Amino acid sequence: MVTQMDVARLAGVGRRTVSNVVIGFPHVSEEARARVLHAIDELGYVPNRAAQRLRTGRSGVIALTVPEVGVGYFGELANLIIEEAALRGLGTIIAQTHGSRERELTEIERLLALQPDGLVASPLGLTLDDIETFSARTSVALIGEHFLDETVSTIAIDNSRAAAEITTHLIDSGSRRIAFIGGPADAEHQPHFNELRRSGCRSVLAAHGLDPVIDVCLEDYTAEAGFRAGITLAERDVDAVFCVTDEVAIGVIRALHDAGRRVPDDIRVAGFDDIPEGRFSTPRLTTASPDKIEIARRAVAATLGEQASTDPVPHTLIVRESTSRPAASSTPRPRG
Amino acid sequence: MVTQMDVARLAGVGRRTVSNVVIGFPHVSEEARARVLHAIDELGYVPNRAAQRLRTGRSGVIALTVPEVGVGYFGELANLIIEEAALRGLGTIIAQTHGSRERELTEIERLLALQPDGLVASPLGLTLDDIETFSARTSVALIGEHFLDETVSTIAIDNSRAAAEITTHLIDSGSRRIAFIGGPADAEHQPHFNELRRSGCRSVLAAHGLDPVIDVCLEDYTAEAGFRAGITLAERDVDAVFCVTDEVAIGVIRALHDAGRRVPDDIRVAGFDDIPEGRFSTPRLTTASPDKIEIARRAVAATLGEQASTDPVPHTLIVRESTSRPAASSTPRPRG
C-alpha cells in the first residue's frame, strides 16, 4: 500500500504538504501542489479512509433506516436521500426495519455500531424514549411527525391539512358515503401521519355533517392489506375511499376491480404520497404529493447538525383518474 | 470517549485481554471474561470501528450499485442484498447509477473511495474494460450476464431460456402476431439480459415460422418509455407483446388501456422480473420470476471472495391475468 509518506518522498516535500493538497487546504504553493499531484498520480496513491476517520472522528457516511427500500414512498425517499448525501460527498448506509419497533431497534443499533456521522430515520414503531436514547448518541433526523422537543429534528408535511384537502376534493366531486382506510392505530398518545390523516379527513367530513361510512385499521401499509380491506369494502355502500397511502390504495382498487366495482365510476379512490406506481396504474391515482426533494434535503442537513426550517414541508394535491372521469382521449372503448 | 484501556483498568486486566473478549478469541479465563464484560457494561464501552478498521484493513461494509433503488426489479434486489449482508454483520452502502455508463463510473469511484470490503454492481453501461479495472481494485460481484473471464463473478438467470418459455406460453395461448419491446441496444459484442431476452424470444418465434411483428428498442427501462412505445403499438395489428421488463410492461399496458385495447382480451402482455407492482396491477402481470433471494445470497458471497456456484440462478414462469382470461371470481361485472 502506498502511503502519504511515499508521495511526500517522491514529490520532494513534507508529509504535511501532501496532506494539505489532499484535503484542499489553501496555503500550498502552486509548484508544490503540482509536484504532489503528479506524484499521487504516479504512485496511484489513495488516502486511507480508516486512518482519516480515526484521526478526524468523522466517517463520511450517514445511516438511513426505512421500512423497506424498493417499495413505495420510502423507496423513493431513500432514493433522494442517497442522492442528496452523495451531493455532499457522503455515503449512505441503509437498513430496513419493516416498520416494527423490534426491527427498528436492532437495525438502528447495527447501524450505529458502524459509527456513522448521523442518522436519518423514519420510524413507525419507536417510542419517544427510544428516539431520545438514540439522539443522545448521534445527531438524528426524523422523517414524519414525532412531537419531540427541539433535540431532534422532525421533518414532515402538514398531514392533517393535506388529508383535509383530499377529503374536500372527494366531497366536491359529489361523494357523500366516504370510507377511510388507515394503518395500525398509533401508539400511546403519539399521533403519527396515520392518525393525522385520519383526523384531517374526519374533521372535514364532520364540517359537512358527515361521518366515515367505514373506518378501517389495517395491520400494515402494504397493497396486500389494502387488497383484503377492499374485498370487504366492495360489498358496502360507499362512493369514495380515502386510503392512508398510495400503496394501500393500489391494493384496494385491485380488490374493487375484482369485485366488479368500477373506479372511479362506481367508487372514487384517493391515496397519499404520490408514489411512482400511481402514475401508471389503472386508473391513475389521485393523491397528496409531499415535496420529497425538500424532505431529503432537510433530512440530510439536519443529520449533519445544520439548522434548518421547522415549517411543514410543502405538498400538492394531485387529481388523477381515480377520483374523476377519465379525459376523452383516455376513455376505454366500450365493451362488447 | 471510553477506550479499551479504560476497560482494562477497571477490570484489572491487560488491554490484550479486553481485545480478546471483544473479538471473541477463545483463550480467556472465565473469570477475566466476566470482569471485562462487566467493565464494558459499566463504562458503556463501544469499540471504535475506525481504529479496528485501520488495524485490520477490513471495513465491515460492502458497496452496492443499482440503477435506482426504490424502483422495480433492482429496488427489490437491493432489498435482499442489504438483508443478506446484514445477516453476515455487514453494512451496505448504496449508490444509484441511473443506468448510464458515466454515472456508473463516477458512483463506483465514489463508493470505492469509501474503501468497502467488496462491491456488488449491476452495471448497464460499463464496458468489459471498466469492469476489469474495478475488479483489480476490489472483489467484485456482477449481477447480470457479462461474459468476463473467471476474475469476476457473474450472477444471472438463464435469460434466454426464460424468454423462450414466455414466448412459448404466448404462442400456446394462441398468439401469432407477437411484438417484442426491448431496451437500448447492447454495447459492442457484449450481450446483456436485453439481447438475451430478445434472442430467446426470436428463436422460439423462428421455430414456429414466425417473426416479431414489431421489435422496439426503448431508450431506457422505465414505465414511461414503455408507455410511449405502447401508444404506437396500440395502432398495430398485434395480439401479444413480450416486454423486456415488468416496468416497461406496466407502461405498455397503461397505453393500450388508454387507447381502448383490452389486456388480455385484445392483446396479451408479458413482462419479466416479477416486480411487486405486477402482483397488484390491473391486469396482474405474467412474468418470469428470477430467484432473487438466491441472487442476493450469491452476490454477497462472491463479494466476500467465497467461491459460489456459477450455474444460472433458477427462475419460474408465472402466468397471471395479463396473458390469460381472468378467473371467474375475478371477472369484472359487465358494463352498463
Place this chain on the structure above:
DNA sequence: CTGAAAGCGCTAACAT
C-alpha cells in the same frame, strides 16, 4: 493465559 509495546496511515498543533 496475559502483559508490554509496536505500529496501522493520517491530521493538526507546533515550530520554523
Place this chain on the structure above:
DNA sequence: ATGTTAGCGCTTTCAG
C-alpha cells in the same frame, strides 16, 4: 509556506 511530531484506538507479535 512547509517540515516535525504526537497521538487517534485498536490488534497482534513477542515475551513471560
